[in-house]
Amino acid sequence: MALSKDEVLKVGALSRIRLTDDEVERFAGQLSSILDYVDKLNELDTSGVEPLAHALPLHNVLREDEPRPGLDPQKAVGGAPESAGGFFRVPRVIDDGSSA
Amino acid sequence: MSGAEPIPTIGMEVHLHLATHTKMFCACAVEYDAPPNSRVCPVCLGMPGVLPVMNRKAVELAIRMALALNGTIPDFAKWDRKHYYYPDLPKNYQISEYDQPLGVGGYLDVPLDGETFRVGITRVHLEEDAGKLMHPEDGACSVVDLNRTGTPLLEVVSEPDIHSAEQARAYGETLRQLAVYLAVGDCNMQLGQMRFEPNISLQIGTDEKGRPRFTPISEIKNLNSFRSVERAVAFEIARHRQEYEDDPDGYTLERLGKSTRGWLDDREETFLQRSKEEANDYRYFPEPDLVPVVPDRKWVDTIRAGLPELPEHRRRRFIKEYGLPQYDAGVLTADREVADFYEEYVRSAANTDAKTAANWMMQDVMRILNERKVAIAEIRIGPGDVAEVSDMVVTGTINRSTGSDVFAKMLESGKSAAEIVEEENLAQTSDESELKAVVDRVIAENPGPAEDFRGGKERALGRLIGQAMRATGGKANPKVVREILVRKLRG
Amino acid sequence: MATIDLTACRMRDALRARNLSAVEAAGACLEAIDRLNPGIRAFLSTDAQGARRRAEEIDKRLDAGEDVGLLAGVPVAVKDNMCTDDGQPTSCASRILENWRAPYNAHVVERLLEEGAVIVGKTNMDEFAMGSSTENSGFEATRNPWDLDRVPGGSSGGSAAAVSARMVPMALGSDTGGSIRQPAALCGVVGLKPTYGRVSRYGLVAFASSLDQIGPFGRTVEDAALLLQATAGHDPRDSTSVPEADQPVPDYLAALDEPVAPLRIGVPKEFFGEGLDAEVEKIVRDALAVYAGLGAELVNIDLPHSTDYAIATYYIVATSEASSNLARYDGVHYGHRSSDHADMIDMYMRSREEGFGDEVKRRIMLGTYALSAGYYDAYYKKALQVRRLIRQDFDRAFEKVDCIMGPTSPTAAFRQGEKTDDPLTMYLSDVYTASCNLAAIAGVSIPCGFTEAGLPVGLQILSGVFTEERLLRIARMYERETDWPSRAPPVCGEAP
């Protein structure tokens, strides 16, 4: 599975990582050879095999709905690169694309 | 095969905040109007090394809502991560339930204009809310408050069974009523505790193979009032019609797919946010930091047993059991506590019938609630107190209008109806000889109306009764006064 | 015997007997760090002042006859991906967290403090635990104490080297695909990866959530058992931490010297195949012979999916989870933000470009690709299916045998820079270790000899879920027959 430079750029954008031309070139080669290696998995017939996402047999791990104090607001924003008035500050965002 | 009348085909995604004390995955209090970033901890800030732990109450409320929507609770539900970069989402992924949600299927019957229509429910799932991103008017920055981050959100996804703007609004209102009834959420619209995302398409006849054809689907994001739901849907229906008329071959679902639109409340129009090509790649995958929810039979049965009677069922029962008109039944069942109050009132009244009690509820009790903007639990009198005063009217101890005054005084003083009537000497007079003297004086002082009544004008009688009531300070029994008047003027 | 030559358990005995003070113990370690760390670079940060203050406090409590806990006064080092709210950095050896101070303690750090340990510093690692040589540190490479031109293994190379060079008697590491066991083997110490769910991950900066597990390094099996004892157990803040009622924490030290008999050892042919260095093979087979001499039965078994397929599976599962876990480093709420940006998205892209090293970028992109629309089924889902096959291989094997043995790493420590240009070759360093994480079972690496060049070789022992108590006893059986733990790297001999 060879990854084109365009695909590397696309994955870089999706990963929010800026890449230099050099890096695009290098990562395209390296990622392609890793994907080639991973293609080994296609030698295996996995039809009917249930994917194993959780290796533990745990379920229903729940907590009671009781509030506990959190962080002091100063500490909450204290580690932020930029803050003001208790808020985190970011470059102006225009499109309100929040989609919770 | 165009030409057939287009049928608006609308589904709706509704997000509502659950009525929990704490967030979905951490113990921070849900109080997002607190000072910025004061209800946060390393977990909801998405700091390195933190892990989520599920809030039991949120899971139970989600199951409660799914059951009330006649849905099925699967044996297995799991969490997934949905990825998108946004500064109000500290982990840059939202924990949600993608393909195995807590509630599947069901329906909601929605009353509208004296009839009901049924909207299928696709799924009910839990997720966490994002924080708040604000854009101060000065300067080149946006700012983020994460108090709301991690608030438990319930998402209810409907089938495309809604066919008009009015229906879209009614569906939203009925869903809100249900959630409030179940104490699943407070659904305070001003606080943004409920948000609507209708997706709209028009069915425009069928293709040559007889399959329905549709205009492209447009999803309107983040509507937060019923009015905006109705207006935005109406706007979109009209827009789709126009676009389709302009280009019947091009404006189709097949060609254009789905787009996302925003709503400008002041301009009352929608605008394009994202077309199909720019659709997000959310890269869902199972959340490895959480274990699945396995709602066993016993757990679900316990939650089911705790369900109250649902508003639509109760409305129908009120019509049948109490003989109430549609309107009264609707008003009295809209709020669960008002309906409970009413039923307790009917039970404790000795002489007041159910319809009379309904009138007292609407004319006296609920009027006060509306005037004072309080909940029924917040007033100082109970169902038994209202029964006491309305029984006094029915048995003739006081007249109806005195009854209303007594009710108001009960609210102020907290005294019983009997005490107030006794202290203020409000009991009505039915004594014939005393009232005959009053009637004679009224006839003498109002020759005009008396003559009118003799001449056949029934309505004149009312004025004479009114005068007699005033002359007795409201204490006269209006029934007895009426009898004496009729006797004297006709006799 | 010099203080730093004491094992953790003997140091603990001396502290309890008041033959040694906590201040002396901490002082000895800090002195060794001052002397050796400039050459080895095992520590990213040390807290001499904090450690001395804490040691004084523990001495006072010990003098007053208080029970100060399992580790009372014993110095310990912590990998730099575990949060400490003591004002020291928790950087994960990444530029993106260079100036970040955690506002909370990891569960394991709380446990260490509750048990009276003295945390002397935070150890170097491959950035975000991604690597097998500690050369991917965003700050500096750690050197192997046995040969400073060679790598200590990784990603917990700093912890392994620190224990190996006797700068601390024990340390915590984390193991996602071999990151405790492989550096333990390359540095000649004991390193244990507990069963997934045994030790809380709360406060461990996530690399791959379904694989990460914290575990101990020590010079002896007994020391590893002691540190596991102090850190294992349920934590309600980690939903994947196993409840006490399901899996109580046994007393790992109580019967440590009791041999497991009868003992059936599974020897998978896949662990002795192509790519295994001949010298390493011979040393490992000699170790197996020691077990046979102790009466153990060696049983040939098959683990058909546990080497190449495990690596392929591992690099999809781990990178997918990592691409998600590392999405949060975006310059908004903490960590590095690029000073030069046009808008919000550009700020994200430049902050991450500047903050992450090459290997991290590679893995984020690989994981993003594997999860992206159209590729999920071919990569991520496929990998999870093979993951189940791997687990099934082990379940079947453990019906027949008590444990599985083989080499921890196909080679002894390799040279600095030898594999940095070829990620895939580097990935193959984990060829025998990754399947253990995918199957969520327990594994340990113990020293089992030296190559001609004087480099340590590790024996890997794998056992079923929550069988650490037996696993440690099995490891101890061999250790008693050898004197590997008493050997110190030459670099230690340069003490004044």
Ligand SMILES: [Mg+2]
């Ligand atoms: Mg949603």
Ligand SMILES: [Zn+2]
């Ligand atoms: Zn929180």
